[in-house]
Amino acid sequence: MNLSLNLSDTIVALATAQGVGAIGVIRISGAKAIQITNALFPHKNLALQQSHTLHVGLLKTKDEILDEVVIGLFKSPSSYTGEDIVEISCHGSTFVQSKILEAVISQGARLALPGEFTQRAFLNGKMDLAQAESVADLIAANTRAARQTALNQLRGGYSKALNDLREQLLNFAALIELELDFAEEDVEFANRSQLEKLIHNFLENINLLIHSFQLGNVIKNGVAVAIIGQPNAGKSTLLNGLLNEERAIVSNIAGTTRDTIEEAVNIRGIIFRIIDTAGIRDHTTDTIENLGIERSRLLAEKADIIIHLHDAAGNIEDDLKIENWLKPFAGRVIDLYNKADILRKEWDKEDIDGLLKPGYISAKEPGDIALVKEMLYQKVINEDVSMEQTIVTNTRHLEALKQARQSLIAVKNGIEQNIGGDLMAVDIRRALHYIGEITGRVELDRDILGTIFGKFCIGK
Numbered sequence: 001m002n003l004s005l006n007l008s009d010t011i012v013a014l015a016t017a018q019g020v021g022a023i024g025v026i027r028i029s030g031a032k033a034i035q036i037t038n039a040l041f042p043h044k045n046l047a048l049q050q051s052h053t054l055h056v057g058l059l060k061t062k063d064e065i066l067d068e069v070v071i072g073l074f075k076s077p078s079s080y081t082g083e084d085i086v087e088i089s090c091h092g093s094t095f096v097q098s099k100i101l102e103a104v105i106s107q108g109a110r111l112a113l114p115g116e117f118t119q120r121a122f123l124n125g126k127m128d129l130a131q132a133e134s135v136a137d138l139i140a141a142n143t144r145a146a147r148q149t150a151l152n153q154l155r156g157g158y159s160k161a162l163n164d165l166r167e168q169l170l171n172f173a174a175l176i177e178l179e180l181d182f183a184e185e186d187v188e189f190a191n192r193s194q195l196e197k198l199i200h201n202f203l204e205n206i207n208l209l210i211h212s213f214q215l216g217n218v219i220k221n222g223v224a225v226a227i228i229g230q231p232n233a234g235k236s237t238l239l240n241g242l243l244n245e246e247r248a249i250v251s252n253i254a255g256t257t258r259d260t261i262e263e264a265v266n267i268r269g270i271i272f273r274i275i276d277t278a279g280i281r282d283h284t285t286d287t288i289e290n291l292g293i294e295r296s297r298l299l300a301e302k303a304d305i306i307i308h309l310h311d312a313a314g315n316i317e318d319d320l321k322i323e324n325w326l327k328p329f330a331g332r333v334i335d336l337y338n339k340a341d342i343l344r345k346e347w348d349k350e351d352i353d354g355l356l357k358p359g360y361i362s363a364k365e366p367g368d369i370a371l372v373k374e375m376l377y378q379k380v381i382n383e384d385v386s387m388e389q390t391i392v393t394n395t396r397h398l399e400a401l402k403q404a405r406q407s408l409i410a411v412k413n414g415i416e417q418n419i420g421g422d423l424m425a426v427d428i429r430r431a432l433h434y435i436g437e438i439t440g441r442v443e444l445d446r447d448i449l450g451t452i453f454g455k456f457c458i459g460k
């Protein structure tokens with residue numbers, strides 16, 4: 001995106017989705033927003049109207065009536081961008097919408113770039129960078145959890161916590177720099193033990209945020225779950241059960257699934273991408289089946305969670321081989337023993353405890369499927385990170401936090417080793433810089449801004 005574009009331009013875009021809808025909203029922002037709309041709206045002089053008011057009337061060019069519209073007026077500085085904004089709600093035909101866009105442009109507005117409205121909001125101090133980015137996340141959010149984290153960020157909780165810490169650290173930086181001015185006198189303005197406490201506190205917070213990224217990432221991008229196991233263990237049956245749909249072919253012929261099948265299911269607001277794979281066995285000469293098996297292995301290695309599905313009623317020999325192979329991924333594996341219904345019939349009543357062993361399920365029983373869903377959810381939402389806490393979802397923030405952490409550790413070591421204030425000041429400044437990068441408190445590279453706002457949809 002070319003950021004040297006003039007901020008004094010008045011920009012326009014369709015704010016609602018492309019295509020036919022009941023209504024469409026065209027949004028204009030900039031110094032000439034009102035003047036441009038006035039030229040098309042003879043009914044009233046909008047410049048004389050109060051902010052945050054609605055006006056009904058005909059939108060006209062010299063030659064034709066464009067539509068009967070409702071105009072929303074938001075005057076600077078009380079608007080989303082901080083500039084004058086006019087929102088024209090028109091009828092939702094694509095023809096009407098493009099006619100109005102054309103007319104607005106012919107009066108001197110320019111088509112907005114993706115994210116340009118939000119970028120202006122940021123540049124005009126209406127929100128900080130972390131908040132601006134969460135606008136894009138909010139638009140893209142397709143689950144309850146994703147919406148919740150984006151909303152938390154948009155409301156600024158995250159930025160506030162970081163800014164508070166940053167402010168305190170800034171004080172110390174100033175004091176240490178003051179010491180440098182009085183170097184000859186050997187004074188200490190910045191209390192080292194207080195600084196140590198602050199750094200400790202800061203590091204704890206940053207570690208929490210960095211730790212939360214894993215959860216933030218799954219909320220945004222979903223969790224990949226690979227179902228691995230011997231042929232006929234019931235992997236496809238489990239997939240179908242989780243999806244509540246006959247998606248994969250199920251049969252009692254070993255080697256039914258040859259290619260992988262991936263489908264998404266929403267469990268309590270988090271998207272799980274369930275991957276059914278070809279059953280793994282050693283002794284097959286079928287080339288296609290072998291290719292499928294190879295693929296299963298690769299997918300399991302990449303998955304966030306691996307369900308190793310055992311056939312509780314079957315032969316466990318091959319399971320040991322799979323178990324061996326899964327050892328390096330132990331933390332990600334959930335062992336489930338399928339076809340418990342057969343055992344439940346065979347076992348007598350005294351074995352009732354054995355039947356309730358965790359992990360024994362029947363992929364054909366809805367009650368057990370619900371248990372599996374709960375297990376998957378718990379595996380992701382562990383106790384360390386709660387949904388209410390601030391969650392980092394953005395890789396740019398994660399990188400900045402990691403860099404800040406490094407600098408803070410350097411400050412911490414510096415205090416322990418009693419290094420000079422001049423060296424410490426450099427590390428503190430560096431930490432401040434990285435924290436500032438998240439909320440946009442520092443001069444950001446124009447390219448970085450371009451990438452951030454370029455990801456938005458046009459009209460936001």
Ligand SMILES: Nc1nc2c(ncn2[C@@H]2O[C@H](COP(=O)(O)OP(=O)(O)OP(=O)(O)O)[C@@H](O)[C@H]2O)c(=O)[nH]1
Pocket residue numbers: 229230231232233234235236237238249250251252253254255256257258277278279280338339340341342361362363364365
């Ligand atoms: N009794 C019982 N049978 C089951 C259960 N789950 C699956 N089956 C049966 O086991 C057989 C194999 O099921 P699939 O789901 O096709 O097994 P798979 O693991 O996908 O097999 P491949 O695709 O060949 O690797 C089918 O006849 C299923 O009906 C269960 O919980 N109980």
Ligand SMILES: [Mg+2]
Pocket residue numbers: 235236237248249250256257276277279
């Ligand atoms: Mg299958």
